[in-house]
Amino acid sequence: MDGTLVNTEPYWMDAETDLIESFGGTWSHEQALELVGNGLIDSAIVLQGAGVRMGAVEIVDELTERVRVRLQKDGVPFRPGAREMLRGLRDAGIRTGLVTMSLRRMAEDIVDLIGFDAFDVIVGGDDVERPKPFPDPYLRAAELLGVDIADTIALEDSRTGLQAAVASQAVAIGVPHLVDLDGVGADAIWDTFEGRTVDDLFAEFGRARSCRAGAAS
Template structure:
C-alpha cells in the first residue's frame, strides 16, 4: 500500500468490512463444503470452480453449483447445506484470522470509528463469527439473506452506510475479492483491497495492500482524502 503523504490523514466516517477471506480465512472452509456436497450427490467440482464463486451472492452461486455439478438439490437446498457447514465451523473450529484484521478492528473501535460487517454469508455465519470475537464492534451487520441484490451490486454497501448514517464516499470498505470490490466501489466507497486467493483488478476508488498487519486507522483515513474520493 502506498499513500500520498501530501494527503491530510483523517479518520474515515466508517469502515465497512467484508467477512470471508478478509476477516477470517474461510474460503478453504467453503471449498471443502462444496466438494463434500458434490461427493454426496455424485457431482463433479474442482478448486477452480470454487474460486470462481468467491464473494458471490449465495443463491446465485448455488444455481451455478447445481448446473456445473449436475446435481438435483435446488439452489435453496444447496445454500442451506453450505451455510450449515460453514456456520458449524465458525462456532466450533479454530478460526484462522487474516493478518492484522482483528487488530485493525480493535484500533478502529478505540478511535471511535463506526464499523459494519457487509458479507454475502448469511446471518447464521456472521453471528457465529461475532460470538468468537472479544466484543461486537459492528454497528450494522448486512448479510446475504438481508438484501435483495447481493455483491457485486452496490446494495449491500449502500445498506450498511445508511444503517450507520454515513456518506458512502466517506467510508472505507475492506475487501479481498473482485466481486466485493466492485460492489463497494459502485456504492461510492473507497476500497482497500487485500487480495487473498483470487486476483482483483485495479480500478477507480481502489487501493491495494498486501496485508492489514502494518496499517492503522490513519492509513484508512488517508484514503477518503484522495482526489478521486468523491
C-alpha cells in the same frame, strides 16, 4: 467477512466439493475460486449446474451448516492484522459495518467470537435482494449507519465484493486473498492488514477523496 476478516474460504470450498461429490459430480479448485465473493443463491445455482439435486435455498442452508460445524470444530481463522484493525477502529470511535454475502446467522456467529463489540451493524446476504457485485449491500450498510456512502471506506478481498464497493461510491481498498484484484477499480490495494493502522485508512481515504475532487474539477 469471508476472506477479508476471516480465512473461511477454504471451509466453503471444502463444503462445496463434498456436497457435489455426494451427488457424483466433480469440483475443481479453479471452479471454487469463481464463486469467491458471490451471493449464496447465485453460487447455489452454479452448484445445481454441477449436479447437486437440491433447491437453491436448501443448498445455501446445507453449505452454511457445514461451514458452521467446521468453525465450531476448528475455530475462527482471522486474517493477519484484521482483528487488530477492527480493534483500532473501535478505539478511535469509528462506526463500522459488516457487509457479507454469508447468511446473517453465520455472520453473527463469527462476530460473537471476535471478543469485543466490533460492529455497529451487520448486512448479511439474506438482508438484501440484490447481492454483490451490485452496490445494494454497501448502500444498505451506510443507510443503517446513518452516513453518506461517500464518507465510508470498504475493505474487500474478492473481485465481486470490490465491484460492489466501487459501484457504491465508497472509498474501496482491496486486500487480496485467493484472487487477484487488479483492474477492478480499487482506490488502493493492500497486501495485508498486518502492520497497518487506522492512520493508514485515514491516509488512503484522504488520497482517494483528493483524486476524486481533482477528477471532477
